[in-house]
Amino acid sequence: MSGSAEVEGIPPRPVPESSPYGEPYWAAAVDGRLVIQHCPRCDRLQHFPRPWCTACLHDELDFVDVSGRGTVYSCTVVRRNPNPAFATRVPYVLALVDLDEGVRMMSNVVDCAPEAVTVGARVRVCFETVDDTHAVPCFTLDPEGT
Amino acid sequence: MVADQLGVRPSYCDVVDLGGATATGMIWRAAAAIDAGVCRAVLCVLAEAPDPRPGVRSPTWPALPNAQWERTYGSLGPNSGYALAAARHAHLYGTTDEQRAKVAVDQRTNACANPESLFFGRPITVDDVLTSPLICDPLHLLEIVMPCFGATAFVVARGDVARASTNVPVRLRGFGEQVSHSSLVSMPDITRTPIVESSRRAYETAGVGPGDIDVLSLYDCYTITVILSLEDAGFCAKGEGGPFVADHDLTYAGDLPCNTHGGQLSYGQAGLAGGASHVTEAVLQLRGEGGARQVPDCGLALVNGNGGILAEQCTLVLERGDA
Numbered sequence: 001m002s003g004s005a006e007v008e009g010i011p012p013r014p015v016p017e018s019s020p021y022g023e024p025y026w027a028a029a030v031d032g033r034l035v036i037q038h039c040p041r042c043d044r045l046q047h048f049p050r051p052w053c054t055a056c057l058h059d060e061l062d063f064v065d066v067s068g069r070g071t072v073y074s075c076t077v078v079r080r081n082p083n084p085a086f087a088t089r090v091p092y093v094l095a096l097v098d099l100d101e102g103v104r105m106m107s108n109v110v111d112c113a114p115e116a117v118t119v120g121a122r123v124r125v126c127f128e129t130v131d132d133t134h135a136v137p138c139f140t141l142d143p144e145g146t
Numbered sequence: 147m148v149a150d151q152l153g154v155r156p157s158y159c160d161v162v163d164l165g166g167a168t169a170t171g172m173i174w175r176a177a178a179a180i181d182a183g184v185c186r187a188v189l190c191v192l193a194e195a196p197d198p199r200p201g202v203r204s205p206t207w208p209a210l211p212n213a214q215w216e217r218t219y220g221s222l223g224p225n226s227g228y229a230l231a232a233a234r235h236a237h238l239y240g241t242t243d244e245q246r247a248k249v250a251v252d253q254r255t256n257a258c259a260n261p262e263s264l265f266f267g268r269p270i271t272v273d274d275v276l277t278s279p280l281i282c283d284p285l286h287l288l289e290i291v292m293p294c295f296g297a298t299a300f301v302v303a304r305g306d307v308a309r310a311s312t313n314v315p316v317r318l319r320g321f322g323e324q325v326s327h328s329s330l331v332s333m334p335d336i337t338r339t340p341i342v343e344s345s346r347r348a349y350e351t352a353g354v355g356p357g358d359i360d361v362l363s364l365y366d367c368y369t370i371t372v373i374l375s376l377e378d379a380g381f382c383a384k385g386e387g388g389p390f391v392a393d394h395d396l397t398y399a400g401d402l403p404c405n406t407h408g409g410q411l412s413y414g415q416a417g418l419a420g421g422a423s424h425v426t427e428a429v430l431q432l433r434g435e436g437g438a439r440q441v442p443d444c445g446l447a448l449v450n451g452n453g454g455i456l457a458e459q460c461t462l463v464l465e466r467g468d469a
Contacts, residue, residue, distance in 0.1 A: 013220070014217065014218060016214055016218045017213065017217070018214075019214055037436070047215075048214075048331065071335075072349060076229035076283050077282065077283040078222060078225075080279075080281050080282075081220055094221055095230075096230055096330065096336070105215070105331060106221060107219055110309055118237075119234060119237035120237070136219075136333050145447060
């Protein structure tokens with residue numbers, strides 16, 4: 001939904017690396033859903049996905065849908081990146097986003113002037129298509145978000 | 147490999163990998179091995195020749211389990227990670243670009259008194275720092291370490307062995323180590339580092355406090371790292387690091403000498419050996435071998451190693467050992 005991937009001359013971002021624990025996260029993103037790993041035993045959410053719950057070590061975890069709304073915990077404008085996949089994207093915003101459900105994740109805040117993103121800003125999730133089978137959850141500013 | 151090159155058959159051999167905290171981590175491990183009677187002296191060697199090609203990962207930065215959750219978003223690892231900490235610190239406490247730049251300027255003054263530093267003879271001003279290119283907001287180019295080639299070695303020895311040396315001995319008076327996370331998202335407050343715990347244990351085991359320290363050697367991959375270290379090692383309250391560095395003179399001639407070799411910001415960062423430069427500089431100062439940058443009456447040094455993104459911390463209290 002973010003237009004960045006479709007802008008001419010900007011190569012798509014790298015396909016997310018595969019991990020047996022992260023597959024549901026990336027699969028949901030293709031469907032336009034943000035899901036977070038959840039422990040059914042102690043009812044905790046954790047990000048990034050791991051083989052077990054870091055609170056109780058339960059190892060049969062599931063994924064639950066979250067609101068996709070959150071607050072920028074911190075952000076930086078990346079102005080240099082030698083990686084070819086990102087070299088043409090600079091400047092871009094790398095942010096730590098605190099989801100309303102209490103989980104912190106790293107992401108990009110897109111579709112705005114980089115300097116418009118500030119610590120404490122409200123954001124909501126969007127999805128950037130990488131290719132037919134991959135999408136990446138990103139965020140946009142959501143000034144109306146409460 | 148080193149042992150064979152030297153023709154030595156060691157009774158104890160180990161590899162330490164705590165990123166920038168490797169050198170300080172080596173020292174207490176070596177001391178513990180000596181204390182356990184495993185050996186009498188330990189040679190600690192750190193060397194690195196970083197790949198100079200842009201974007202090529204150094205072998206000491208392996209793919210971590212959390213990498214896919216960060217690289218996908220164009221994370222630069224340290225550059226963007228420390229920038230996120232600096233941005234959060236600025237937001238919470240009002241820390242300014244000028245205050246962070248002061249750290250780089252004072253350390254460059256120190257480097258200009260150290261002929262071995264990479265930027266010897268090239269003083270800078272706050273304005274130079276602030277007009278250098280932004281790399282990751284709010285961090286400018288001159289707030290970021292310069293990678294270089296290099297190596298550092300030191301010997302940790304039993305007391306009687308050290309006293310037999312022709313060098314003035316330096317004693318490990320206290321130490322503390324704390325490791326907290328791999329991914330930045332696992333750090334509850336990215337402005338509060340595990341130096342809180344590592345320095346507390348170092349002070350406790352040494353029986354001293356921040357006010358007793360004559361010279362500081364604080365890992366400085368970025369300007370913000372020094373400010374966070376000063377706060378968490380108890381030199382000022384959390385959030386006051388910005389005004390603190392503005393109000394104190396961190397040069398070798400100042401009221402709070404810090405990174406008198408220039409710090410890695412101005413001395414250069416030769417991979418893991420860069421962190422070791424904080425150890426060797428503290429040792430030189432304690433021995434009175436600081437040359438033009440010698441801090442007078444230097445008896446006690448605090449050395450902090452910082453690895454990962456504020457993740458691995460090992461703090462030492464070193465003391466001139468012939469007193």
